[in-house]
Amino acid sequence: MKIRIYNARILPMTEEKAGHFQIVEGEIQIIEDKIAYVGPSEIAPSGCGSTGKEQSASGADDKWDREIDAQGNLILPGFKNAHTHSGMTFLRSYADDLPLLDWLNKQVFPMEAKLTPEDVYLFSKLAVLEYLTSGITANFDMYLTPDTMAQASKDLGFRTVICGAVNDFVQSVPEMEKWYKTYNQFDPLISYQLGFHAEYTTSKPVLEDIxxxxxxxxxxxxxxxxxxxxxxxQCIDRTGMTPTAYLDSLGMFAHGGGGFHCIHMTEEDLEIFKERGLYVVTNPASNMKLASGIPPLTKMLQMGIPVAIGTDGPASNNCLDMFREMFLVTGLAKLKEKDAAVVDAKEVLYMAAVQGARAIGLADCDSLAPGKQADLIMIDLHQPNMQPLNNLTKNIVYSGSKQNVVMTMIAGKILYEKGEFYVPEDVERLYADVNCRVEELKR
Amino acid sequence: MKIRIYNARILPMTEEKAGHFQIVEGEIQIIEDKIAYVGPSEIAPSGCGSTGKEQSASGADDKWDREIDAQGNLILPGFKNAHTHSGMTFLRSYADDLPLLDWLNKQVFPMEAKLTPEDVYLFSKLAVLEYLTSGITANFDMYLTPDTMAQASKDLGFRTVICGAVNDFVQSVPEMEKWYKTYNQFDPLISYQLGFHAEYTTSKPVLEDIxxxxxxxxxxxxxxxxxxxxxxxQCIDRTGMTPTAYLDSLGMFAHGGGGFHCIHMTEEDLEIFKERGLYVVTNPASNMKLASGIPPLTKMLQMGIPVAIGTDGPASNNCLDMFREMFLVTGLAKLKEKDAAVVDAKEVLYMAAVQGARAIGLADCDSLAPGKQADLIMIDLHQPNMQPLNNLTKNIVYSGSKQNVVMTMIAGKILYEKGEFYVPEDVERLYADVNCRVEELKR
Incomplete structure (x- = not known):
């Protein structure tokens, strides 16, 4: 497919760090799964309707499969959900408003114990649809059954980096090694990174093997x-060290990686993150809803620690909405520091779109430039919450909403446009199947 | 107009307090500006299309102006934005990420000083459009020029309670008395309540007059x-009392009222609120973004103090989105108390829909029952963030989004449906006018 989107404002986000993002007025051209051109239109489109005869800037002169008039709307790299558990959609609004341990032990674990790989396939697909509505073009998915997680994303055309979920109860290190090799060769949309649940669920010999x-x-x-x-x-009681220091002492971070949540961090922990080039993936909505706390994000950014954003799973959040997360990232930092000036909108947008990609091994999806993967979204500026156009970055982070996402494209394919899904799936049937299976699981 | 919405799930919210809200499966009938019937459909509609010949339960047997198949979607009372400054839309994304005093003194006040009544008319209309997209059916609007605020809402068909904004610099008590009489007789959609900016901007003689x-x-x-x-x-330094105690000592609360924000409250302050029947209007997004703090909401609810929710103005928030506010109300309370069980979803939905109406003198808009005003919204459940249907109240509060609002009706008129505005306004022209005027004001 060759797609040309013209009459657009484009935020390529190719800057090396968060700063004043340059806006390009013109067009973006997509050939197959990659971006071919970002820049001014050499010959402006003739009015509102496209004649299909405009000379394109890249010289790919005709035969566009589709030419889209963006009507001045904003194109930017898709958001990356750098920590989630997609298959947990079945628990949305099932267990909430409970203390953390009751929630896990009485509600989450007993229900998860009943799940089949086919359930994870079904429930992951529901999550993927929600990602598309929120402009999320890739996820970093830690859950039970990599086979059906990979299949769900592949079948819908969604980009997923599967994260190992080893602990003492599910998944083994040899399995993870096998999956690492399998799912880094499986499909261009799918990749795999090593991971384990957490220090407190994984014994020392297993951690050493990892x-x-x-x-x-x-x-x-x-x-x-x-x-x-x-x-x-508890980690300090057991090992004399914080989780970060303990894992580092085992040689876990020889080739980098990252931590999800990272709320209760010492100065030494942050130094290790800095030194090892580890990514912090912050999960603000989940951290509020489970009353976990507020991470020292201002300090992390001051130290140059890279930060990405994740929704966490739909059982704890409960939605998979990057707009809510972006506002919370800055809002919680401002509250924590009692300073309305910390962690500004540019930093947050950079985390959501650019750093998220780099955190999970998708550096070719981080920005909009020729040769990069065509993972992008269109934000409708013709809505009241995007007006006036004082500052587009602030509009997105402080007043943006899923409702503004009028297109989500992954690897050059439009999967969501103006409220409709373009995936090989009967969406209403999927909802029915999910509800049917949830009722069975509750019995 | 006679409108019938059938095949609906309806949350009438007629319960006396937040609890397990009963869901009615059936239909709601609206005649002119009022609700005529909520209950089961006596004769089910014949399939997907309506023949227009169904016998209605209320006996209003035919001649519906419109019959709407809700397709199983959820109808509930509209949200009430119990504290806002609509005319400040012009400052959205203009001044952010600044310490509070810099923000007010260097950005907000100099820009506001240039505003004309016509500007407030223009910018208020932009806010009203945004309210409609978020399922907000009434606002409590504190801003500069009541005449053009009232006109903006009346012209768009929106329900506004204007709040007096007296202080030592703008508006006087005699003006407020005149407006109170004028705008409580002006139009069924418009009413007026006494109000002043704050203790710290209003001198004692003025407070005594109020x-x-x-x-x-x-x-x-x-x-x-x-x-x-x-x-x-500073209030304690000046008067020896907290703002609440000081205002109470002046006899301000003889007939009730309420406070916006109410973050730094003493035990005695809460006792006064309880005793005088005052409403707390909480503004969580603004309180985060300006780093103001977290109110003691759990304590307030335990004491039986009624709580409503407001967005505050678009200069501090920056959006006018009740879904974001609802999540933040509970999320911030959970963080503050370090307890995931406090302020559950039912309490929050009750604040947004029911208590908001009562707080601002709109008791006839608080719930869906015959004789009440037809101020209601339809939530699309056919979207991934609303699935599965484990608990509809939790789905709305924890994963709901403006995107789920597929209808907003005020006084029996549909003003917003499936992304389109049905108001006597060229929306694109309004956006252009707003941007044009904002550029002039910035000069």
Whole structure:
């Protein structure tokens, strides 16, 4: 497919760091799965309707499969959901308003124990639809059954980096090694990174095996890290070290990686993140809803630690909405520091679109430039919450909403446009199947 | 107009307090500006298309102007935005990421000084459009020029309660008395309540005049209250009392009223709110973005103090989105108390829909029952963030979004449906006018 989107404002986000993002007025051209051109239109389109005869700037002169008049709307790189558990959609609004341990032990774990791989396939597809509505073009998905997680994303055309979920109860290190090799060759949309659930659910011999595998594969490793105060304190009681320091002492971070949540972090923890080039993936809505706390984001950014954003799973959040997360990232930082000036909108947008990609091994999806993957979204500026056009970055981060997402494109394919899904799936049937299966699981 | 919406799930919210809201499966009938019937459909509609010949339950047997198949979607009372400054849309994304005093003194006040009444008319209309997209059916609007605020809402068919904004610099008590009489007779959609900006901007003689007027009119009084720590401390320095205690000592609350923000509240302040029947209007997004703090909401609810929700103005928030506010109300309370169980979804939905109406004198808009005003919204459940249907109240509060609002009806008129506005306004022209005027104001 060759697609040309003209009459657009484009935020390529190719700057090396968050700053004043340059807006390009013109067009973006997509050939197959890649971006071919971003820049001014050499010959302006003739009025509102396209004649299909305009000379394109890249010289690919005719035969566009589709020419889209963006009507001045904004194109930017898609958001990357850098930490989620997609298959947990079945628990949305099932268990909430409970203390954390009751929630996990009485509601989440007993229900998860009943799940089949086919359930994960079904429930992951529901999550993918929601990602598309929120302009999320890739996720970093930690859940139970990589086979059906990969299949769900592949079948819908969604980009997924599967994260290992080893602990003492599910998944083994040899399985993870096999999956690493399988799912880094499976499909261009699918990749795999090493990961384990958390220090507190994974015994030392298993952690040592993971560290050895990471060294062998020269691969980064990801895990939940310092999400709750008690988890951190218990690790210190057991090992004399914080989770970050303990994992580092095992050689876990020889080739980088990252931590999800990272709320209860010491100065030394942050130094390790900085030194090892580890990514913090912050999950603000989940951290509020489970009363976990507020991470020291201002400090992290001051130290140059890269930060990405994740929704966490739909059982704890409960929605998969990057707009809500973006507002919360800055709002919680401002509250924590009692300073309305910290963590500004540019930093947050950079986390959501650019750093999210780099955090999970998708550097070719981080920005809009020729040769990069065509993972992009269109934001409708013709809505009251986007007016006036004082500052588009601030409009997105402070007043943006899923409702503004009028197109989500992944690898050059439009999967969502003006409220309609263009995926090989009967969406109403999927909703019915999900509800039917949820009722069975509740019995 | 006679409108019948059938095949609906309806949340009438007629319960006396937040609890397990009963869902009615059936239809709602609207005749002119009022609800005529809520209940089961006596004769089910014949399939997807309506023949127009179904016998209605209320006996109003034919001649519906419109019959709408809700397709199983959810109807509930509209949200009430119980504190806002609509005319400030022009400052959206203009001044952010600044310390509070810089923001006010260097950005907000100099720009506001240039505003004409016609500007307020223009910018208020932009806000009204945004309210409609978020399912907000009424606002409590504190801003500069009541005449053009009232006209903007009346012209678009929106319901506005204007709040007096007296302080030592703008608006006088005699003006407020005149407006109170004028705008409580002006139009069924418009009403007026006494109010002043805040204790720290209003000198004692003016406050005494307001208290006297409130007693004379037997009217409640509303104001910003204890939004920032310094404001509260300075009041104590000046008067020996907190803002709440000081205003109460002047007899301000003889006939009730309420406070906006109410963050830095003492035990005694809460006792006064309880005793006087005052409403707390909480503004969580603004309180985060300006780093103002988190109110003691759990305590307020335990004491039985009624709580409503407002967005505050678009200069501080920056959006006018009740879904974001609802999530933040509970999320911030959970963080503050370090307890995931506090302020559950039912409480929050009750604040947004029911208490918001009662807080601002719109008791006939608080719920869906025969004789009440037909101020209601339809939530699309056929979207991935609303699935599965484990719990509709939680789905709305924890994962709902403006995108789910597929209809907003005020006084029996549909003003917004499936992304389109049905108001006597060229929306694109309005956006252009707003941008044009904003550029002039910036010069």
């Amino acid at each position: 560290a050895a595998l990471a060294k062998d594969l020269k691969a980064p490793v990801y895990m939940h890290n310092s999400e709750s105060c008690s988890e951190t304190e | 208290a006297a007027l409130a007693k004379d009119l037997k009217a409640p009084v509303y104001m910003h209250n204890s939004e920032s720590c310094s404001e509260t401390e």
